[in-house]
Amino acid sequence: xxxxxAVVKPHRLDEIKEALQAxxxxxxxxxEASGYGRQRGHTEVYRGAEYTVDLVPKVRIxxxxxxxxxxxxxxxxxxxxxxxxxxxxxxxxxxxxxAVRVRTGERGPDAL
Amino acid sequence: MAPAIMTLAAxxxxxxxxxxxxxxxxxxxxxxxxxxxxxxxGGMVRVKSALNMLMMSFISLxxxxxxxxxxxxxxxxxxxxxxxxxxxxxxxxxxxxxELWPNYGIPVYVFxxxxxxxxxxxxALISGAxxxxxxxxxxxxxxxxxxxxxYFPVAHWVWASDGWLYKKGVIDFAGGTAVHINAxxxxxxxxxxxxxxxxxxxxxxxxxxxxxxxxxxxxxxxGWFGFNAGSWLGSDGVAAVAFTNTQVATAAAMLGWLIYExxxxxxxxxLGAASGAVSGLVAVTPACGxxxxxxxxxxxxxxxxxxxxxVGLKYRFNYDDSLDVVGVHMVGGIVGSLSIGFxxxxxxxxxxxxxxxxxxxHQLGLxxxxxxxxxxxxxxxxxxxxxxxxxxxxxxxxxxxEVTGVDQVLHAETAYDFAGVSGAxxxxxxxxxxxxxxxxxxKKVDA
Numbered sequence: 001x002x003x004x005x006a007v008v009k010p011h012r013l014d015e016i017k018e019a020l021q022a023x024x025x026x027x028x029x030x031x032e033a034s035g036y037g038r039q040r041g042h043t044e045v046y047r048g049a050e051y052t053v054d055l056v057p058k059v060r061i062x063x064x065x066x067x068x069x070x071x072x073x074x075x076x077x078x079x080x081x082x083x084x085x086x087x088x089x090x091x092x093x094x095x096x097x098x099a100v101r102v103r104t105g106e107r108g109p110d111a112l
Numbered sequence: 113m114a115p116a117i118m119t120l121a122a123x124x125x126x127x128x129x130x131x132x133x134x135x136x137x138x139x140x141x142x143x144x145x146x147x148x149x150x151x152x153x154g155g156m157v158r159v160k161s162a163l164n165m166l167m168m169s170f171i172s173l174x175x176x177x178x179x180x181x182x183x184x185x186x187x188x189x190x191x192x193x194x195x196x197x198x199x200x201x202x203x204x205x206x207x208x209x210x211e212l213w214p215n216y217g218i219p220v221y222v223f224x225x226x227x228x229x230x231x232x233x234x235x236a237l238i239s240g241a242x243x244x245x246x247x248x249x250x251x252x253x254x255x256x257x258x259x260x261x262x263y264f265p266v267a268h269w270v271w272a273s274d275g276w277l278y279k280k281g282v283i284d285f286a287g288g289t290a291v292h293i294n295a296x297x298x299x300x301x302x303x304x305x306x307x308x309x310x311x312x313x314x315x316x317x318x319x320x321x322x323x324x325x326x327x328x329x330x331x332x333x334x335g336w337f338g339f340n341a342g343s344w345l346g347s348d349g350v351a352a353v354a355f356t357n358t359q360v361a362t363a364a365a366m367l368g369w370l371i372y373e374x375x376x377x378x379x380x381x382x383l384g385a386a387s388g389a390v391s392g393l394v395a396v397t398p399a400c401g402x403x404x405x406x407x408x409x410x411x412x413x414x415x416x417x418x419x420x421x422x423v424g425l426k427y428r429f430n431y432d433d434s435l436d437v438v439g440v441h442m443v444g445g446i447v448g449s450l451s452i453g454f455x456x457x458x459x460x461x462x463x464x465x466x467x468x469x470x471x472x473x474h475q476l477g478l479x480x481x482x483x484x485x486x487x488x489x490x491x492x493x494x495x496x497x498x499x500x501x502x503x504x505x506x507x508x509x510x511x512x513x514e515v516t517g518v519d520q521v522l523h524a525e526t527a528y529d530f531a532g533v534s535g536a537x538x539x540x541x542x543x544x545x546x547x548x549x550x551x552x553x554x555k556k557v558d559a
Contacts, residue, residue, distance in 0.1 A: 044318065045373075045377045045378070045379060045381060046318060046319060046381070046383055047381075047383055047384070047387060047420075047423045047424075047436060048373070048376065048377055048420070048423060048424045049424075049427070050377070051316040051318055052316075053316070
């Protein structure tokens, strides 16, 4: 199994969810995150005092998949997340040793 | 305060029900300014001290009301010396129900409760300079002492018929000196004693909720009509001019601040609009009964620009006037008070004329005396009181507590529940864990 993690622009979340559902993914986890890459942050001004805000809001999407589906799923996410502008985010995958469905105790791919 | 309307001895004023009704409503309008101020300030601090900022204003409603009833009204407006009122009205005992305020058509009780609302908001104004870092007990003690030693006497100087500034002819229609310069100078006195927030000029200290700031500014603007028009103590044409000038100067000051900001920093900001409006309200306060609406436009524009520039001074001179009480209230109050010396037409509520209306420099000189004496007295007294409190109770929380945030440390609360799933974890089940750490699926209703 693989854990696919995507850190992307918040406004792409709906498109990504729809694309994943169409691909046949049954579950995912979304968390609000903040960070920066090449895009860096932005500047805000309050009563003349300038603040450089390094961290910009992102969402972090995590999906567990079987090894065979991993590459294709990454493509699905990348396509749905892309706007072509700086700050679109990143997607990566990691190997996963095991997964257990809490309710039934099923293990491995059956738990997905 | 307006000078007494001339009346013939044979024609003593009678109860004016229209004015009395207007004044009762004005008192309620001024009351709502204090919660408005609480929101204005509360939105500007970081999230970890939002409740404390609200409370520092709100507690003034509690403390000052009791002090006013016990002795404040008597010290401020009882007949006494030029410096301070006497003890005759202690406990508000010797006020007759139908007794009228001398030379006016409103009961003494109406005047007393109207003025109470001014006494409440003035100490609350100071709190903005002390954000994030002072003990709540120290703050309550400070406003108790400052109201007693500074506000009540200064209100007497400026507004009581035997007050020394009033008798000199210094004009302060609704509180440019007694309220705004007074509070701004006190704020400066206290922060020079207690020092800066940890991380001042280094850490970002962004406002946590600008919509709350806008809400507060809106409530202040609304309540200010009672503050200014009500200060004429009657409902007539002069009150209407004061009302109009309040609106006009505030509008112009908002524009002045925004234009300055756009040219200097590149954007029209929400905080700039709210701050500009408040600076205009401050500046027109002493002048609204003396100037014309065109004068109010000029005053507003000038004030907006000056205050927008003045809020930057704290970075240059390195004093942590956290929410710009000095930059907006003291500076705005000075601009407004001195503007009377130039812009007074002599044809509204007062006969004094300013430089632009052929009145010469006399009134401007008087205004300087008013500004200087209130500013100096309040600054020195506030610094001494702050030092005394710091040496005994300690004025500030510890550094650890300041970093954690005064809401949790002083009030055992957090302003917003961000836990999302099912509310804060029950602290009793998990000793020593932060209430923000997560959520318990089992919710105990009466823990």
